[in-house]
Amino acid sequence: MRLGDDDTMKFIDAHAHMISRTTDDYEAMAASGVVAVIEPAFWLGQPRTNVGSYLDYLSTLVGFERFRASQFGIRHYCTVGLNSKEANNEELAEAVMDLIPRFALKEGVVAIGEIGYDEQTPLEDKYFRLQLDLARELDLPVMIHTPHRDKKRGTTRSMDVCIEHGLEPGKVIIDHNNEETVREVLDRGFWAAFSIYPCTKMGNARMVEILRHYGADRIIVDSACDWGISEPLAVAKTAKLALQSGVPEEHVRLACYRNALEAYGQSGQMSEEDWLNPPPIDQRTLYEGNSILRGGRPPVVEARRSARSADDLVIE
Amino acid sequence: MKAEVNIESGRNAAIALLRDWLFRRIDEAARTWFEEQVSLLRSDSGDRALYTAFGLMPRRLGKKSLALSADDAGAAAHCLEGWKPGDWSLVDAGRILLLARLPGSNPDFARRFCALCRTADVAEAISLYRGLPLYPEPAALEPQVGEGLRTNMRSVFEAIAHHNPYPKRYFDTHRWNHMVLKALFIGSGLAPIEGLDERVNDELARILLDFAHERWAADRPVPHELWRCVGGFARGDALEDLARVVCSGTPLERRAAALALSASPDPAAAALLERMPEIAQAIDSGRLTWAELE
Ligand SMILES: [Zn+2]
Numbered sequence: 001m002r003l004g005d006d007d008t009m010k011f012i013d014a015h016a017h018m019i020s021r022t023t024d025d026y027e028a029m030a031a032s033g034v035v036a037v038i039e040p041a042f043w044l045g046q047p048r049t050n051v052g053s054y055l056d057y058l059s060t061l062v063g064f065e066r067f068r069a070s071q072f073g074i075r076h077y078c079t080v081g082l083n084s085k086e087a088n089n090e091e092l093a094e095a096v097m098d099l100i101p102r103f104a105l106k107e108g109v110v111a112i113g114e115i116g117y118d119e120q121t122p123l124e125d126k127y128f129r130l131q132l133d134l135a136r137e138l139d140l141p142v143m144i145h146t147p148h149r150d151k152k153r154g155t156t157r158s159m160d161v162c163i164e165h166g167l168e169p170g171k172v173i174i175d176h177n178n179e180e181t182v183r184e185v186l187d188r189g190f191w192a193a194f195s196i197y198p199c200t201k202m203g204n205a206r207m208v209e210i211l212r213h214y215g216a217d218r219i220i221v222d223s224a225c226d227w228g229i230s231e232p233l234a235v236a237k238t239a240k241l242a243l244q245s246g247v248p249e250e251h252v253r254l255a256c257y258r259n260a261l262e263a264y265g266q267s268g269q270m271s272e273e274d275w276l277n278p279p280p281i282d283q284r285t286l287y288e289g290n291s292i293l294r295g296g297r298p299p300v301v302e303a304r305r306s307a308r309s310a311d312d313l314v315i316e
Numbered sequence: 317m318k319a320e321v322n323i324e325s326g327r328n329a330a331i332a333l334l335r336d337w338l339f340r341r342i343d344e345a346a347r348t349w350f351e352e353q354v355s356l357l358r359s360d361s362g363d364r365a366l367y368t369a370f371g372l373m374p375r376r377l378g379k380k381s382l383a384l385s386a387d388d389a390g391a392a393a394h395c396l397e398g399w400k401p402g403d404w405s406l407v408d409a410g411r412i413l414l415l416a417r418l419p420g421s422n423p424d425f426a427r428r429f430c431a432l433c434r435t436a437d438v439a440e441a442i443s444l445y446r447g448l449p450l451y452p453e454p455a456a457l458e459p460q461v462g463e464g465l466r467t468n469m470r471s472v473f474e475a476i477a478h479h480n481p482y483p484k485r486y487f488d489t490h491r492w493n494h495m496v497l498k499a500l501f502i503g504s505g506l507a508p509i510e511g512l513d514e515r516v517n518d519e520l521a522r523i524l525l526d527f528a529h530e531r532w533a534a535d536r537p538v539p540h541e542l543w544r545c546v547g548g549f550a551r552g553d554a555l556e557d558l559a560r561v562v563c564s565g566t567p568l569e570r571r572a573a574a575l576a577l578s579a580s581p582d583p584a585a586a587a588l589l590e591r592m593p594e595i596a597q598a599i600d601s602g603r604l605t606w607a608e609l610e
Binding site for chain 2: 055062066102103108268280282
C-alpha cells in the first residue's frame with residue numbers, strides 16, 4: 001500500500017476535534033488518505049461558563065468547521081451532546097440540554113456524543129441518561145466517551161446504562177478503549193473504538209496487537225486529535241504499521257474506514273456517496289473552490305513539504 | 317404606498333409560485349408532511365417545532381435541485397423584480413416557503429430569523445438568505461443580513477449577494493459598497509449581483525481603485541469586473557489606471573478597460589479608446605457589452 005496516491009486506502013477519522021487543528025493538519029490528513037472526519041462535541045480544555053458559548057460551538061461544528069474541512073476535500077461530520085465534564089455545572093447543563101435537540105437533526109450530525117462519564121458523579125449520570133433517551137427518540141447512534149480514571153468500571157457502567165435505556169448495542173460506539181476494556185465491549189455487541197493518542201490513551205503498536213488478537217470486527221481506529229499533544233495522522237500511521245506487521249489488508253480497511261462508516265452511517269447522515277460522488281447541491285455548498293473533488297475522484301492534495309521549517313523563506 | 321402594496325402582492329404571488337413548483341416535484345407523503353408542518357407552526361409559536369422542521373427538510377424532501385424551466389424563471393421575475401431562484405434546491409424551497417408562510421402579520425419574524433441564522437448549518441444558512449425577497453418585515457432583517465455578509469463561507473455570501481434583489485433594495489451605500497468589494501476580494505463574480513449597474517457610486521469607484529492598486533503592489537491580478545463599477549466615475553488619475561490596463565492587460569482585461577473608458581465622463585477617455593480601434597468599434601456597434609465578459 002502506498003499512502004496518499006491513487007488507488008490507495010481511504011480512511012475515516014471517526015473522532016477528531018478539528019476546530020483545534022490547523023490547516024496544515026487538514027492538508028496532511030487529506031494527503032494521508034483521510035476522506036471524512038467525525039468531530040464529536042466535547043469540552044474545550046477549559047469549561048464554558050455560559051450557554052451562549054456552547055451554542056456558538058455547536059454552530060461552528062455544523063457550519064464553519066464543515067466548510068474548512070471541505071476546502072481540503074475532507075467531508076466533515078459531527079456528533080452533538082453535553083459532555084460529562086460540563087454536565088457537572090447544573091445551570092449550564094440544563095441550558096445545553098435545551099439546545100441539543102435543535103442541533104441533533106441537522107444534516108451531517110451522525111450521533112449523540114461524546115457523552116458518558118468522567119468522575120462518575122450523580123449529575124454526569126443524570127445527563128448521560130437524558131441524552132440516551134434523546135438518542136433513542138431520534139433514532140441516532142451514540143458515541144460514548146469512557147473515563148480516563150476508573151476506566152474499566154466506567155466502561156462497564158456506560159454499557160449497563162445504555163442497555164437499561166433500551167439502546168441496541170449495535171448503535172452505540174464505545175470510544176477510548178484499551179486492552180482492559182475491549183473484550184467486554186465486543187462480547188456485549190457494542191462497537192469498540194480506540195483513540196490512538198500519545199501518552200494517555202493508546203499507542204499504535206499496541207493497537208496492532210489488538211487487531212492481531214481480535215481481528216477487526218466492530219473495531220474502529222481514530223485519532224481523537226484535539227488541543228493537546230495528539231496526532232492527526234494517527235489513523236493512517238496505524239494502518240501503515242498494521243500492514244507492515246502483517247495484519248490483513250481487509251482488517252485494516254475495516255478498522256480504519258469501513259466500520260466507522262457502518263456504525264455512524266446508521267444515522268442516515270453519512271454515506272460513501274458523500275465523498276465519492278456528492279450530489280450537485282452538496283458540491284456547491286460543501287466543496288466550493290475545491291474542483292479536486294468534483295467529478296467523484298478522490299481528493300489529491302499536493303505533496304506536503306516534508307516538515308515545517310523557517311528555512312522555507314518565501315510566503316506568497 | 318402603492319409601491320408597497322405592489323410588493324406585497326408580488327410577494328404573495330411569489331410564495332404561491334414557489335409552493336406550486338415544490339409540490340409538483342415531491343411525492344404525496346412529502347406534501348402531507350410539509351402541510352402538517354405549516355399548520356403545526358400556525359398553532360405553535362415556540363421554536364422547537366420550527367427547528368425540527370428545518371432540520372428534517374433534507375430527509376423529507378431529498379437532495380435534488382428545484383430545476384426550474386425558462387418559463388418558471390420568467391414567472392419568478394414577473395412576480396418580483398430581480399428574484400432569480402434558478403439554482404435553488406427543493407430543500408431551499410421548502411425552508412423558505414415554511415418561513416414565508418409563518419402566520420399572519422408576525423411581529424416576531426425578525427427575531428426568529430436571527431435565531432435560525434445563529435444556529436444554521438452551511439446549507440441552512442444558504443436557504444435562509446436566499447429566501448430574503450419572500451419574507452415579511454424585510455427591513456428589520458437588514459442587520460442580520462449584514463452579519464451574513466461577514467461570513468467566510470463563499471456559498472453563504474453568494475446566497476445574499478447573487479441573484480437576490482434584497483441588497484439592492486435594502487442596503488445603504490456603505491453596506492452595498494462593502495458587499496461589492498468583498499465579492500471581488502474573495503474571487504466571487506460581480507455580474508450576478510442584482511442592481512450592480514444601478515447602484516454604482518463615486519465612493520465605490522474610489523474603494524475599488526484603491527483595491528486595484530493594492531493588488532498591483534502585491535503583484536496579483538486585478539479582477540476584470542472591477543472596471544465595470546469604475547468606468548462611470550473614471551476621471552483624471554483613474555484614467556491612468558485604465559491606461560495601464562490598456563497597455564499591459566490580458567485581452568479580457570483590455571476589453572473590460574475599454575468598456576470602462578466608454579462609460580467615462582472624462583473627455584480624455586476617448587483618446588485612450590482610440591488606441592484600441594477594433595474594441596472601440598465593437599463597443600460602438602453594441603457587439604461588446606459587459607454581458608459578453610461574464
Ligand atoms: Zn474526544
